[in-house]
Amino acid sequence: MSDHLLWRYHDHVSAGHPGWKETYRSIGNRFFWTGMRESVRQYVARCHVCACVKPLNRKQDDPMRPRQPRQPWEVVSIDLMGPYPRSQRGKTCLLVATDCYSRWVEAYPLGQATAKTITDTLEREFFSRFGYARVLLSDNGTQFVSKTMEKALEKWGTEGWTTPIYHPRANPVERRNQDLKKGLRTALVDKPHSHWDSCIPNILFSIRNRRNRLTGSTPSERAFGREAKAPGDWLLDIISTGKNPKQIEMTGQKNIVTVKTPDNNNNSGVITENSDVFDRKTKISGGGEQPSQKFGLSSDKKDIGHKLSRENHRRRFKEGDWVYYRAHPLSSADKKFHAGFAPKWLGPVQLAKRLGEGVFVTKGKCQLKLHVTAMKYDASEGNPNKFSILQHVQQPKTGRGAPFHSALSPALGRNRKSHAAAGPQVDAASGGTAGGRI
Numbered sequence: 392m393s394d395h396l397l398w399r400y401h402d403h404v405s406a407g408h409p410g411w412k413e414t415y416r417s418i419g420n421r422f423f424w425t426g427m428r429e430s431v432r433q434y435v436a437r438c439h440v441c442a443c444v445k446p447l448n449r450k451q452d453d454p455m456r457p458r459q460p461r462q463p464w465e466v467v468s469i470d471l472m473g474p475y476p477r478s479q480r481g482k483t484c485l486l487v488a489t490d491c492y493s494r495w496v497e498a499y500p501l502g503q504a505t506a507k508t509i510t511d512t513l514e515r516e517f518f519s520r521f522g523y524a525r526v527l528l529s530d531n532g533t534q535f536v537s538k539t540m541e542k543a544l545e546k547w548g549t550e551g552w553t554t555p556i557y558h559p560r561a562n563p564v565e566r567r568n569q570d571l572k573k574g575l576r577t578a579l580v581d582k583p584h585s586h587w588d589s590c591i592p593n594i595l596f597s598i599r600n601r602r603n604r605l606t607g608s609t610p611s612e613r614a615f616g617r618e619a620k621a622p623g624d625w626l627l628d629i630i631s632t633g634k635n636p637k638q639i640e641m642t643g644q645k646n647i648v649t650v651k652t653p654d655n656n657n658n659s660g661v662i663t664e665n666s667d668v669f670d671r672k673t674k675i676s677g678g679g680e681q682p683s684q685k686f687g688l689s690s691d692k693k694d695i696g697h698k699l700s701r702e703n704h705r706r707r708f709k710e711g712d713w714v715y716y717r718a719h720p721l722s723s724a725d726k727k728f729h730a731g732f733a734p735k736w737l738g739p740v741q742l743a744k745r746l747g748e749g750v751f752v753t754k755g756k757c758q759l760k761l762h763v764t765a766m767k768y769d770a771s772e773g774n775p776n777k778f779s780i781l782q783h784v785q786q787p788k789t790g791r792g793a794p795f796h797s798a799l800s801p802a803l804g805r806n807r808k809s810h811a812a813a814g815p816q817v818d819a820a821s822g823g824t825a826g827g828r829i
């Protein structure tokens with residue numbers, strides 16, 4: 392049962408492999424069992440998909456400076472991502488629009504990134520729903536500074552602000568894009584890259600319902616006053632408020648759990664819609680911390696997850712350790728393979744022998760020489776949680792167009808012990824950055 396819940400709120404397509412804290416929050420809003428925090432942390436640390444697609448150290452949220460908007464849909468940031476492999480629907484790039492107040496993200500796959508398609512899409516899909524923005528932020532992309540855009544802005548009564556070319560980070564949409572990119576890598580770990588556009592809705596759902604560390608609430612909460620229900624939430628007989636999660640009792644044996652309805656001390660567990668909305672509202676407009684107040688605070692140094700990743704970083708690798716190693720994928724247009732969608736890490740593989748200072752050779756027929764700067768410890772020690780293996784990392788489809796296959800580690804989707812087939816050779820000395828721009 393707890394295994395299933397972990398899977399449900401971490402691996403499930405509507406969850407999209409969030410970090411352990413977010414997974415914990417998501418389950419904690421609905422269920423509780425003793426030792427839950429630790430089991431969530433461990434589960435996520437051992438997740439094979441996460442291990443492959445996430446960067447080694449999550450960088451701090453860059454406190455995107457000023458222009459604090461006062462309400463949702465007032466300041467909207469737009470950006471173009473791609474080009475990507477042409478999808479079945481003929482889409483090649485992604486228009487991303489983010490509300491700077493709530494950080495609600497909309498993303499529209501486009502066939503052509505012209506000023507015309509961009510302005511049309513914004514008008515048809517974005518402004519019609521959320522209202523016309525006071526300010527539209529963008530970079531200096533040719534489409535954004537075109538005559539067509541200028542005319543559209545005038546028609547909308549919207550100010551167009553462009554960020555300086557050399558400070559793309561000044562555009563807050565950039566930060567959201569990191570989440571989208573991570574979401575795409577995660578979703579495409581077992582799919583052809585040309586399917587990228589069909590993954591977008593689920594990725595957006597999960598981003599919109601993750602707590603933002605700067606605002607302290609989810610985009611859904613800030614934009615609409617409540618979190619969106621995830622699949623199955625209506626079947627839980629309490630309205631999830633985070634206050635009265637279902638108690639789950641571990642009955643000694645691992646994985647045998649019983650679900651209890653909430654205790655009598657929390658009046659039947661039902662929170663009325665009104666009180667809920669009221670709560671949220673006070674959090675949003677009232678005493679809630681302004682994002683800027685949080686900027687100065689150093690993030691929780693005592694945080695276990697962080698400590699763990701730092702330990703892994705400093706860890707002295709030794710023979711017999713299971714590790715992931717940095718991938719160096721190359722895009723290939725005719726194979727519809729996009730390097731930015733490929734996992735950042737391959738493996739796991741087991742270290743056979745130390746060759747010299749910081750250099751190891753791996754076990755198996757295809758021996759890789761790996762440098763410690765290009766590897767990270769596999770928390771599952773070659774034995775990842777079964778759900779990722781069974782349900783998420785399936786054997787990629789082989790056949791003519793299986794670009795995927797060649798780029799992924801042999802260990803993905805196969806018996807990991809027999810790491811034999813040809814994998815990409817990794818230069819022991821290269822500790823270069825993985826991935827690059829999506």
Ligand SMILES: [Zn+2]
Nearest residue numbers: 408438440441
């Ligand atoms: Zn995961």
